Amino acid sequence: MTSIDVTQLTKEYGGRRAVDGLTFTVRPGKVTGFLGPNGAGKSTTMRLVLGLDRPTSGTATIGGRPYAEIDEPLRHVGALLDAQAAVGSRTGRDHLRILAATARIPARRVDDVLEQAGIASAADRRIKTYSLGMRQRLGIAAALLGDPEVVMLDEPSNGLDPEGIIWIRRHVRQLAAEGRAVLVSSHLMSETASFADHLVVLGKGRLLADTGMREFIEEWTTPRVRLRTTDDVRLSAVLAEKGFHPVADDDGRWTVEGARVEDIGPLTAEAGIPILELAGEEPSLEHAYLALTAGEAEYTAPRPTAAVQEV
Amino acid sequence: MSSFAPVLHSEWLKIRSVRSQCLALAAVLVSTTAFSVLMCATLSAEDTSEAGFDPVRASFFGLNFGQIAAICFGSLAVAGEYRNGAVLVSLTAVPRRGLFYTAKLTVVGLLALAVGLLTSATCFVLGQAALGDLGVGIGEPGALRSVVGCGVYLALITLFAAGLAAVLRSAPAVMGFLIPFLLMLSFVLGDVSEGGGWVDFLPDRAGQQILLQNPDGPLNPWTGTGVLVLWVAAALWVGGRRLMRRDA
Structure with a gap:
């Protein structure tokens, strides 16, 4: 080979x-x-x-x-x-x-x-x-x-x-x-x-x-869950208690960073919170790549502040 | 090297598959013959009765036109690789650059020699026929030498153009330089500096000594061809170095 x-x-x-x-x-x-x-x-x-x-x-x-x-x-x-x-x-x-x-x-x-x-x-x-x-x-x-x-x-x-x-x-x-x-x-x-x-x-x-494609995406992105419920108050309380930080979106949905559906689904079921919608967002190669290059740009790009100081 | 034959085959297909290169090669034969015969057929009695009249030389008059076609062929065959970066693909297929260059020059040179010899033989036969009573046979002193020499001259001029094309990487650049250099320079200077000098060592002057029955300059037919060979070798060497040393 x-x-x-x-x-x-x-x-x-x-x-x-x-x-x-x-x-x-x-x-x-x-x-x-x-x-x-x-x-x-x-x-x-x-x-x-x-x-x-x-x-x-x-x-x-x-x-x-x-x-x-x-x-x-x-x-x-x-x-x-x-x-x-x-x-x-x-x-x-x-x-x-x-x-x-x-x-x-x-x-x-x-x-x-x-x-x-x-x-x-x-x-x-x-x-x-x-x-x-x-x-x-x-x-x-x-x-x-x-x-x-x-x-x-x-x-x-x-x-x-x-x-x-x-x-x-x-x-x-x-x-x-x-x-x-x-x-x-x-x-x-x-x-x-x-x-x-x-x-x-x-x-x-x-x-x-x-690196492998999977590994690359996992390394450079965090998973995310989007969900909708009829009981926003209890949902945020329950999730916050478990260490998640749900953020309310404009359209009435919640986004939970760093979580998978396997984490959130059982939690809300246990707490008896009615769920209308629950979806995991698959992080893309693009997200991973941008995360990688953002770090790299910070590392290599000339610092504008330094330029200002020189003047 | 085991892989020379396939590369030769490939280079032969390259020439055969481009119409302009085939046309340039055909133009060597057609233009040299046409102008030679025209010249021989229209010589006046005044021209032919001059002391230095050389009936053999007269039948190669069209060589000045034919060598333009030879320059076109030689430069197109090499410079064609550099248009649109086609040489990238060629060198990927044949990464040994010396092999690539040698194979290309071999095919270009042999084709030019074959067409050149055919051209000179045709010119001689038709030209001498057109001269009528003044025409000579191949047994005339220097006649056979001229016929072979004319073919060799066309092959060498083709290789000269090919070598320069490897240096300049552009067919128009080679033609723009070589056509005035070969045709006009020695034509203009030839009349100015009568009686020899460095002008006789210019590639066309030196190389065409072989066509003359009685060369009167500092070079004889063989040393003249030798001088042209040196010019060609120099062009090929510089072109080869450029190909071998530089990034593609």
Whole structure:
């Protein structure tokens, strides 16, 4: 089984650190979501893994070897970096044939991936006539060409229509289920939440989190319960007694932070408080991510007060 | 290295699948032949009776036009990789950059040589026929050398453009530099500095010595081609360094 190992990876561009001491592993059989705002270093990291850029220090290996030392790499690693990276005057089929030839992949496989990516009908049109969504599909077809055990996709759903987004989500899950190591970058939380098992989160080139999706959400959010009753006075008294802090909302509901329905339901039943509505709020990846980056922003952002003092 | 053949195949498909590159290659044959035959067919008695008249050279007159097409082909084949960042995908498929560069230059160079030799043979046969009684056969001293030399010259000019394209990463930039440099510079300076000098060491001047029956400059056919080879090697070396050292 092949994994991607990034160790103390650093890349400087003109004194600015795009990637700063990054260490993480992308394991087979899982989809690893690669999260971070634009400019956090996700694409740079992928370029370093693929040997397109040279690291300032540190290493990135696939199955223990630097990418450039892999023979016929398309048979082992499939990557989509930039859907625009193609010669526009070529047809989609020729684009894939050229790539297939480098790794002696049979021409039949080109037809297969064109079919899989849903662009078989446009295969003989020039790439410059493709929409962004079609170019993304062509890029994904290219990544799948060699049936690789490692797949890296940079913002694959960029430009895809809703149908395409569902397709890519399913496909990514399936690739991991087949035992491949899959790294998918995105700056969209809900999308990442829909397919990732594991998360690697970057901020300003540094590793902010490398953890399972569930664990990440649990660590950075608190559960919450919303409920409605006919007896507001007793409800708040009973809950307060048990150490909860219910807050009344404008719409007549109560919100209890740090509680689960399993905590609140039995309590109110025991006290005989009539409940009209009781619902747990599932914390989202977005909440967790914002909580993480809020802490990080406080830590790294220049302090406005200091600036004022200087003046 | 075991993986050279697949990469060669891939580079061959790259050229075959882009219309502009095929057209540029076809234009080498068509324009060189057309202008050569036109020249041979329209020479006046005054021209042909001059002391230095060289019937073999006359049938390669169109080379000045054909080499523009060769420059276009060489620069498009390499610089095409840098439009829209297509080279990212190419280098992901072939991460050994030396292998990638060598394979591309091999395919570009061999294609240019094949088309160049076909061009020069066609020019010679049709040109000499157009000259009528003044025409010579391939047995004429220097004729075979000129025919082969013209093909080699076109291949070398193509590689020169390819090497510069690896440096400049833009086909228009290569054409904008090389076409005036090769055509106008030596044309203008050639008349100014009569009797040799550094002008004779310019790539086109040096490389075209091989076409002449009686070269009178400081370079003979073989040293002239050698000088052109040095120019080409320098361009390829700088282009190769840029590819190997820099981030893609």
